Amino acid sequence: MNSTWARPLLDRCRLRSDFLADVLTPAGRAVSIQWSAGLRDGARDAVAGADIRRRVIHLHPSLKQRAAEYRRILTHEMFHFVWVRLGNPKRAAWKDLLRAELAANARGELGWSSAWRKAELPARFDEYTCEAFCDTAAWVFAGGASEEYTLGPKWRERRRAWMLRMAPYHY
Numbered sequence: 001m002n003s004t005w006a007r008p009l010l011d012r013c014r015l016r017s018d019f020l021a022d023v024l025t026p027a028g029r030a031v032s033i034q035w036s037a038g039l040r041d042g043a044r045d046a047v048a049g050a051d052i053r054r055r056v057i058h059l060h061p062s063l064k065q066r067a068a069e070y071r072r073i074l075t076h077e078m079f080h081f082v083w084v085r086l087g088n089p090k091r092a093a094w095k096d097l098l099r100a101e102l103a104a105n106a107r108g109e110l111g112w113s114s115a116w117r118k119a120e121l122p123a124r125f126d127e128y129t130c131e132a133f134c135d136t137a138a139w140v141f142a143g144g145a146s147e148e149y150t151l152g153p154k155w156r157e158r159r160r161a162w163m164l165r166m167a168p169y170h171y
């Protein structure tokens with residue numbers, strides 16, 4: 001399967017139940033979605049990956065049978081494209097927000113990708129901030145439940161407020 005989607009989705013700043021219909025609407029600068037097995041995140045197996053330069057998102061075929069997880073993971077990968085276009089001031093503001101959490105010893109994360117990097121701070125700080133951004137976006141915009149949502153409610157809501165304040169997003 002190879003599908004594309006475009007900006008109106010994120011300009012509305014939320015994903016709805018007709019998410020897939022939006023995804024399939026070809027307009028603007030498209031990002032291709034490709035099913036790929038054997039994906040890696042560093043030394044670990046992964047279910048997805050974004051190739052920013054080629055504008056391709058790779059998703060593991062196992063996600064075909066897991067609709068909610070598919071939506072969460074795809075949103076995460078989509079926000080890798082948002083991150084590179086976010087601009088330095090907003091990226092710096094996001095890093096400040098995370099530094100404040102870390103200073104307050106906030107535990108947990110909103111996805112495995114940021115969680116394992118958080119455990120390897122300070123070495124992986126830049127990677128961590130990017131992955132936490134994408135994980136947070138997936139939590140805010142894809143909705144649903146996940147056992148990977150372990151960040152405390154107070155911190156989650158701060159992140160949600162930040163995400164909504166900084167919208168719309170472009171990719």
Ligand SMILES: [Zn+2]
Nearest residue numbers: 076113131134
């Ligand atoms: Zn990621």
